[in-house]
Amino acid sequence: MKALALFLLLNICFAWFTPLSNLGRISIYNRLVPGRVRLPYADDPARSYNLSLFDLDAMFASHEIEARPKPDDEYRVILIGDSSTWGYLLQPDQTLAAALNESGLTLPDGRRVHAYNLGYPVMSLAKDLLILSKAMKYQPDMVIWLVTLESFPRDKQLFPPLLQHNPGPVRDLIEKYGLSLDTDDPGFTEPGIFGRTILGSRRALADWIRLQLYGLMWAATGIDQDIPSSFIARMEDLPPDNSFHGLKPLTLSPDPISLDVLGAGARVVGSTPLLIVNEPMFISQGQNSDIRYNFYYPRWAYDDYRERLASLTAAQGWPYVDFWDAIPPSEFTNTAVHMTPHGTAMLADLLGEVILKFRAQVQ
Amino acid sequence: MSLIHILLFSLFSLVTGWLFPARWRVWILLVASLLALFVLQTSSPIRSLDFWLPLISIGLTLLVWGITVPKDGGNRLSNLLVFALIAGVILAISLTRYLGDYCCLTPSRPPQLLPVIAAVGLALGPAYLISRSKATGRYLSWLAILIILALFIILKSPPIGLATSAALRGLNGQDVSLAGHLDLVWLGFSYIAFRLLHVLRDFQSGRLPAFSAGEFVTYVLVYPSLTAGPIDRSQRFIQNDLRSAPIISPSDRLLAGERILIGVFKKFVIADALALVALSPQNSLQVGSSLWLWVLLYAYSLRLFFDFSGYIDVALGIAMLVGIRLPENFNRPYLKTNLTAFWNSWNITLAQWFRAYIFNPLTRGMRASSHPYPVWLVILTGQTITMLLLGLWHGISWNYAIWGLWHAAGLFIHNRWSDWIRPRLGSAETNRPTRIGLALGGWFLTFQFVTLGWVWFALPDVRSAIRVFERLFGF
Numbered sequence: 001m002k003a004l005a006l007f008l009l010l011n012i013c014f015a016w017f018t019p020l021s022n023l024g025r026i027s028i029y030n031r032l033v034p035g036r037v038r039l040p041y042a043d044d045p046a047r048s049y050n051l052s053l054f055d056l057d058a059m060f061a062s063h064e065i066e067a068r069p070k071p072d073d074e075y076r077v078i079l080i081g082d083s084s085t086w087g088y089l090l091q092p093d094q095t096l097a098a099a100l101n102e103s104g105l106t107l108p109d110g111r112r113v114h115a116y117n118l119g120y121p122v123m124s125l126a127k128d129l130l131i132l133s134k135a136m137k138y139q140p141d142m143v144i145w146l147v148t149l150e151s152f153p154r155d156k157q158l159f160p161p162l163l164q165h166n167p168g169p170v171r172d173l174i175e176k177y178g179l180s181l182d183t184d185d186p187g188f189t190e191p192g193i194f195g196r197t198i199l200g201s202r203r204a205l206a207d208w209i210r211l212q213l214y215g216l217m218w219a220a221t222g223i224d225q226d227i228p229s230s231f232i233a234r235m236e237d238l239p240p241d242n243s244f245h246g247l248k249p250l251t252l253s254p255d256p257i258s259l260d261v262l263g264a265g266a267r268v269v270g271s272t273p274l275l276i277v278n279e280p281m282f283i284s285q286g287q288n289s290d291i292r293y294n295f296y297y298p299r300w301a302y303d304d305y306r307e308r309l310a311s312l313t314a315a316q317g318w319p320y321v322d323f324w325d326a327i328p329p330s331e332f333t334n335t336a337v338h339m340t341p342h343g344t345a346m347l348a349d350l351l352g353e354v355i356l357k358f359r360a361q362v363q
Numbered sequence: 364m365s366l367i368h369i370l371l372f373s374l375f376s377l378v379t380g381w382l383f384p385a386r387w388r389v390w391i392l393l394v395a396s397l398l399a400l401f402v403l404q405t406s407s408p409i410r411s412l413d414f415w416l417p418l419i420s421i422g423l424t425l426l427v428w429g430i431t432v433p434k435d436g437g438n439r440l441s442n443l444l445v446f447a448l449i450a451g452v453i454l455a456i457s458l459t460r461y462l463g464d465y466c467c468l469t470p471s472r473p474p475q476l477l478p479v480i481a482a483v484g485l486a487l488g489p490a491y492l493i494s495r496s497k498a499t500g501r502y503l504s505w506l507a508i509l510i511i512l513a514l515f516i517i518l519k520s521p522p523i524g525l526a527t528s529a530a531l532r533g534l535n536g537q538d539v540s541l542a543g544h545l546d547l548v549w550l551g552f553s554y555i556a557f558r559l560l561h562v563l564r565d566f567q568s569g570r571l572p573a574f575s576a577g578e579f580v581t582y583v584l585v586y587p588s589l590t591a592g593p594i595d596r597s598q599r600f601i602q603n604d605l606r607s608a609p610i611i612s613p614s615d616r617l618l619a620g621e622r623i624l625i626g627v628f629k630k631f632v633i634a635d636a637l638a639l640v641a642l643s644p645q646n647s648l649q650v651g652s653s654l655w656l657w658v659l660l661y662a663y664s665l666r667l668f669f670d671f672s673g674y675i676d677v678a679l680g681i682a683m684l685v686g687i688r689l690p691e692n693f694n695r696p697y698l699k700t701n702l703t704a705f706w707n708s709w710n711i712t713l714a715q716w717f718r719a720y721i722f723n724p725l726t727r728g729m730r731a732s733s734h735p736y737p738v739w740l741v742i743l744t745g746q747t748i749t750m751l752l753l754g755l756w757h758g759i760s761w762n763y764a765i766w767g768l769w770h771a772a773g774l775f776i777h778n779r780w781s782d783w784i785r786p787r788l789g790s791a792e793t794n795r796p797t798r799i800g801l802a803l804g805g806w807f808l809t810f811q812f813v814t815l816g817w818v819w820f821a822l823p824d825v826r827s828a829i830r831v832f833e834r835l836f837g838f
Contacts, residue, residue, distance in 0.1 A: 003621075047645065213639040220655035221646060 015196040020204055024057030027066075028212050033219035035064030037092045038117040039131075040211060040224075047226035049217035053207040054165035056134055062211055065116045065138050075111040077355065078118050078135050080128045081146030084279055084337040085119025087344070089227055094341040095119075096146075099348030100355075107359055113352075116140075123150045125261035126157040126181060129173055130166065133268050142355065143269050145262075146279040148337055149305040150296050152257040153245045158185045165189050177264035231334045235295045236286035244301035252304045259312055266318055275358060276313055278306065278322040280339070280347060282332035294336035321354055323347065364403065364590050366631060369677055372399070372586060373623055376684035377616065385608035385686075392581045392605075392685065393445070397421065397452045398468065399586035404550040406470030409528060410535045413470045414457070415482065416549045420584065421449060422486025423514075427507055427559045428579040429493035430500035431566040438575060439495075445576040446491055450483050494576075504563045511556050511563075518547055520759040551589040553756065557716055558583045562597050564720055574601055581605065587681040591674035593692040593712035600687070609686025619683035626676025629669045637666035642821045647831050656834050663821050664814040668697060671710070697813070700805035701781075702773045705813060713753070722749040742778055747771040757820075762828060766819035773812050 029035045039059050042050035053059065060066055070076055079085050079097050087095030093102075097117035105113035118135050120127060128145060135143075150156075157163075158181060163170050167188035174181045194200040218224055242249055247256060266274055282294045292298045297305075306322060313320035331343025339347065364372075379391050400417040407413045425446070432442075457479040459468050473479065493503065517523050524544030531546075532539050562579075565571040574582070574597065582600045641663035642656070650656045672693040682689045696709035706714050726745040729736050736744075747768065754767020791797045815835075822828040 001617075046639075049639075049646075209636060210639060213636055216640045216655075216658065217646065220640075220651060220659065221649040222651060223649055 011197040024055040027061035029062040030067040033215040077115040078140040081119045083121035122160040238288040238292040242298040249300040280327040282336040380685045396584040396586045405548045411474040424583045425490035429490035442576040587678040619680045622680030630673030634670035641666045
């Protein structure tokens with residue numbers, strides 16, 4: 001009976017003080033085991049020694065960026081974006097950030113460029129904005145935001161589970177930057193009193209424990225993603241369909257795509273240089289490639305998007321590069337945006353040049 | 364057993380032990396165990412197999428009862444009622460087929476009623492007729508042992524299991540090319556088989572008392588120990604627990620609840636957490652250094668203990684709620700200072716079974732031989748055969764055989780070492796620092812030996828196990 005009473009009391013205290021957010025900051029990463037080189041995410045946790053969770057503090061605490069204060073000789077570059085930036089189907093040492101670091105870029109002032117991979121495998125600019133808002137405390141010298149049209153549709157912005165389970169910070173961003181997104185999105189998960197108890201938070205607690213335990217496997221194996229030996233290649237022959245998220249040619253009307261989220265990102269970074277990159281994509285030569293570029297995009301929609309993005313960034317004075325066709329089609333793997341290690345290294349070379357040029361211009 | 368199952372069984376046992384008079388207990392436990400046999404059975408890709416396997420368990424149990432029951436009658440009406448009740452329960456479960464999605468007593472939709480009726484007749488009829496026949500069951504008891512061993516070999520041998528799965532798929536008109544030996548997952552068969560073998564051997568040696576059909580089926584299939592044991596002795600279970608009118612005090616219930624909670628914590632928190640970092644065929648190839656491989660191996664070793672002993676705690680707790688004191692199966696095995704003590708405290712009931720039915724008869728026979736063998740040879744032979752069979756009980760493969768031989772060698776070395784060192788230690792053994800040093804050294808060596816032995820267990824084949832050994836020792 002004593003134990004039961006204690007358990008109830010503990011649950012009430014837990015619900016009252018909500019220590020879960022503080023718990024997330026406690027981590028074995030960067031202390032007992034090395035920090036992860038990309039944010040935790042997994043399709044198959046048991047084989048990847050990794051998992052997808054919703055606790056942003058725990059996710060960041062497991063990342064190498066949390067490891068130590070920024071060294072004086074480091075030019076810190078943060079990469080945010082989707083699965084392409086995160087490095088889907090790539091080993092940790094083959095991602096864009098890893099390739100940039102591998103190239104050993106050094107600025108004229110002697111600082112070496114160190115890129116941190118804060119990509120996350122979901123296509124949504126609001127998700128990028130949420131991660132960016134958390135990342136700014138790590139004092140980046142530059143933020144590179146890799147985007148593609150599929151991240152822009154307004155109806156996709158709030159769907160990622162990561163956002164649905166973090167309604168507070170998402171709502172704050174929407175309100176602070178006046179985004180055209182619903183602060184009362186029906187998908188938002190708001191825990192009630194029971195949800196805040198130990199019992200109600202058992203999934204979050206278990207995820208936190210699993211993240212720490214997988215840290216041992218990360219240290220032991222250096223694996224954070226189960227990469228299958230074979231996969232279904234991106235679609236070469238395309239359907240004769242020219243619609244995009246229910247829209248028909250000829251132009252994307254302004255409302256359905258969330259250009260305002262980019263603006264919010266520019267405000268979040270403040271005086272830190274922000275480079276917006278239209279990421280490379282696979283351009284099909286197969287059937288119906290006269291209608292569509294690839295599985296994601298009809299030509300009219302993507303052309304209009306590029307035009308709009310170029311105009312917007314020029315009008316706002318945001319640094320912008322368009323690498324949409326910079327990587328040959330043979331360097332794409334299972335989707336129109338996932339690249340091979342070689343394709344990623346090619347992009348890193350291009351990006352490295354841009355970083356150095358950009359830095360020279362700023363100076 | 365999932366958490367939901369544990370919760371349901373705990374509540375059911377609490378209510379049964381609390382509200383129902385002791386004379387109803389056998390009947391309630393019997394029905395509950397029959398239902399649990401179907402509910403806990405894992406689904407199989409072979410059509411309706413997850414219904415037929417529990418039915419075969421019941422048929423086999425009744426057959427052994429029919430063979431071993433004394434031919435002087437007993438309470439025939441009561442036994443007939445038990446047969447009728449069992450048939451009724453099986454038919455009732457099969458009728459859930461017609462409830463569509465509204466009932467979920469079986470992992471997949473039960474088969475049609477007519478085949479079920481025929482199968483019930485086949486499973487129960489011969490057992491009942493044998494129980495009524497005047498013939499002694501000696502030959503039939505050997506036949507039953509052979510049947511159980513044959514089933515055991517089919518289940519535990521991957522090639523035979525695969526062939527059986529293919530044959531069953533063929534009979535069902537399913538794709539034979541998809542057959543796999545894991546299709547034949549038979550809930551609790553290892554434990555059911557060992558209870559039945561124990562009864563048959565005791566019957567053959569004239570040590571088996573008379574049990575009613577209800578008592579016997581409840582003993583073999585009792586729901587708390589269906590999934591992970593322990594392997595109780597029929598005499599103890601029935602005479603001490605089932606036939607007594609237990610007084611379950613509030614403190615007993617609290618103790619049982621505590622035991623269940625501890626078991627749940629061990630299994631679902633500690634063991635499941637350790638499983639994430641435990642040695643596996645996959646990660647053994649991916650680990651970067653020997654040191655990490657050791658960490659993974661220790662995690663595997665601890666995980667095995669917490670997983671198995673957690674289930675046992677749950678089983679003992681649930682059984683306590685209905686006034687049954689199942690035997691303990693673990694007694695701090697990883698703290699023991701020698702391998703013999705380890706085997707007296709790890710999976711105790713299984714080890715006792717092998718001691719009673721393999722080791723003791725074998726060594727007794729060798730000692731009683733007209734040409735007496737030297738003691739060391741008797742021990743070596745006894746331990747080698749016993750541990751080899753104990754290894755093969757887990758599965759018929761080279762790895763399990765080597766694991767058994769590994770422990771046989773360890774036990775033999777410990778036995779010889781004890782005999783050699785004892786006279787040489789003399790008074791030094793009473794010296795406290797020497798005693799502590801020996802205990803610590805013994806514990807360290809025992810734990811390392813047992814843990815290294817798990818490599819044979821964790822890896823699927825000899826080659827990968829050897830590769831792990833090489834990497835553990837830096838080769």
